[in-house]
Amino acid sequence: MASPQRSRKPSLAKDSLASSSSYLDDHLEYKTRQSHQSGPTTSIDGIIEQPARLPRNTMSSLSLSSRRSISAIPPSPVVAQESGPVHTISHTNCVPELDDPARLVATIFYNAAAPSHSHPHPDQSPQSKPTDFLPPPEIVAGSAPTTRIEEYPLEPPAPEPEPLDHLYGPFVSQLCLTHFLSTLDSLLIHNEPEQRRLTSSHRCLATDPCRPRIMEVTFSPPPNPTYLPSELLSKHESIYKFEREWNCEVIIQPSNIHRRYKRLCVFDMDSTLIQQEVIDEIAAFVGVQSEVSAITARAMNGELDFAASLRARVALLKGVPGDVFEKLKPKITITPGARELCECLKRLGCTLAVCSGGFQPLADWLAGELGLDHAFANHLITDPKTNTLTGELHPDYPIVDGEHKKNLLLSMAKEKGIRLEQTMAVGDGANDIPMLRAAGLGVAWRAKSKVQMEAPARLNVGEGLSDLIYLLGLTSVEVAELLRD
Numbered sequence: 131m132a133s134p135q136r137s138r139k140p141s142l143a144k145d146s147l148a149s150s151s152s153y154l155d156d157h158l159e160y161k162t163r164q165s166h167q168s169g170p171t172t173s174i175d176g177i178i179e180q181p182a183r184l185p186r187n188t189m190s191s192l193s194l195s196s197r198r199s200i201s202a203i204p205p206s207p208v209v210a211q212e213s214g215p216v217h218t219i220s221h222t223n224c225v226p227e228l229d230d231p232a233r234l235v236a237t238i239f240y241n242a243a244a245p246s247h248s249h250p251h252p253d254q255s256p257q258s259k260p261t262d263f264l265p266p267p268e269i270v271a272g273s274a275p276t277t278r279i280e281e282y283p284l285e286p287p288a289p290e291p292e293p294l295d296h297l298y299g300p301f302v303s304q305l306c307l308t309h310f311l312s313t314l315d316s317l318l319i320h321n322e323p324e325q326r327r328l329t330s331s332h333r334c335l336a337t338d339p340c341r342p343r344i345m346e347v348t349f350s351p352p353p354n355p356t357y358l359p360s361e362l363l364s365k366h367e368s369i370y371k372f373e374r375e376w377n378c379e380v381i382i383q384p385s386n387i388h389r390r391y392k393r394l395c396v397f398d399m400d401s402t403l404i405q406q407e408v409i410d411e412i413a414a415f416v417g418v419q420s421e422v423s424a425i426t427a428r429a430m431n432g433e434l435d436f437a438a439s440l441r442a443r444v445a446l447l448k449g450v451p452g453d454v455f456e457k458l459k460p461k462i463t464i465t466p467g468a469r470e471l472c473e474c475l476k477r478l479g480c481t482l483a484v485c486s487g488g489f490q491p492l493a494d495w496l497a498g499e500l501g502l503d504h505a506f507a508n509h510l511i512t513d514p515k516t517n518t519l520t521g522e523l524h525p526d527y528p529i530v531d532g533e534h535k536k537n538l539l540l541s542m543a544k545e546k547g548i549r550l551e552q553t554m555a556v557g558d559g560a561n562d563i564p565m566l567r568a569a570g571l572g573v574a575w576r577a578k579s580k581v582q583m584e585a586p587a588r589l590n591v592g593e594g595l596s597d598l599i600y601l602l603g604l605t606s607v608e609v610a611e612l613l614r615d
């Protein structure tokens with residue numbers, strides 16, 4: 131007697147993938163039959179599987195025609211062939227939700243050049259004794275707008291933060307990224323209930339995917355703007371705490387096309403594109419460097435009116451030889467990365483300008499060295515008889531102070547038909563603050579404390595000015611391609 135025909139078992143053989151039925155279809159049909167049985171369901175399927183947790187992107191063409199899509203983002207466009215796999219495009223970047231919130235992008239820079247902890251492990255540090263002198267609390271350089279406790283704008287930080295970057299890796303580690311996302315998630319507490327689910331993605335902008343120094347994180351939704359406007363997000367105490375613990379800095383921008391396509395970039399000169407303060411270098415020629423440097427420091431910190439302080443410093447330069455600028459050029463040090471940054475921006479079609487509170491001869495020289503399109507600075511009067519500086523500013527030219535820098539940025543953008551969102555400004559002194567605020571992206575580069583607090587963004591831990599190119603979303607591979615001859 132012939133044995134009864136056994137029921138066909140589901141198979142994942144090659145032929146089954148091309149047929150109208152699939153293992154998933156058989157499994158769903160089995161579950162459907164089980165759901166109509168009376169009594170409690172004791173199978174593992176009935177206990178742990180829910181309809182919302184069904185696998186996605188694996189439905190056959192027959193299943194998709196007879197059932198609703200189980201994609202995470204309805205509706206999802208389906209790319210299907212007559213036979214074979216079915217691919218559902220369901221990524222949020224491909225098919226945004228109907229009420230897709232605004233997105234922000236955070237660029238995390240790890241301070242690889244200055245590790246924050248000198249000991250291999252905190253448990254291996256020298257054991258202290260009750261009689262040992264305890265050093266005063268310190269703020270790690272580059273981890274906050276100031277390293278002086280008395281100038282710290284918030285509640286003084288703990289003197290010894292946990293060395294999380296050293297414990298989990300001296301780079302933007304997975305734990306660092308997880309902590310950052312947790313910090314962002316905690317700031318959504320004041321959002322509406324439907325706007326409290328953090329969605330994010332990230333990518334490494336550096337060449338080393340195992341030890342990334344620069345990471346870009348795109349996330350949404352932003353915190354409730356009535357509680358925390360997006361432009362103040364990077365200044366929140368939670369972000370400061372994260373930066374200190376992980377020895378990094380975060381710059382947050384809107385994630386839009388204007389971030390990626392800058393068309394105008396304006397730089398300060400002294401202590402930005404170059405590493406010196408030119409007026410201090412000139413003062414050294416006549417032995418008044420200490421007096422001039424003291425005034426310069428107070429002016430850059432915003433303690434003095436810039437125009438008045440400039441006149442006072444220029445007056446001390448009376449009698450300096452008129453060829454002093456030619457003698458200074460060999461001593462000027464261009465900031466590391468400045469050439470590469472300018473070259474990248476030029477090849478991207480960006481107009482470049484220097485707006486300096488220094489002096490026109492050196493601004494013109496620097497524009498030639500870096501390929502800048504415009505140079506604006508102060509003009510000194512030279513006595514033609516003695517060929518020496520008179521200690522006065524030329525009255526036919528305006529003083530390039532903070533307000534004038536901002537006006538130059540606005541006028542250049544208007545003249546060239548460039549939207550302010552597509553402009554960028556970089557500076558370090560108090561007279562740069564109006565320009566930094568007016569630009570689409572204003573970055574305080576290793577700036578004075580007052581500037582770092584008031585500028586939209588700050589960067590102290592970058593290896594050079596060329597790191598600013600990553601704020602446009604470029605990767606190191608793309609930067610290398612731009613710099614290739």
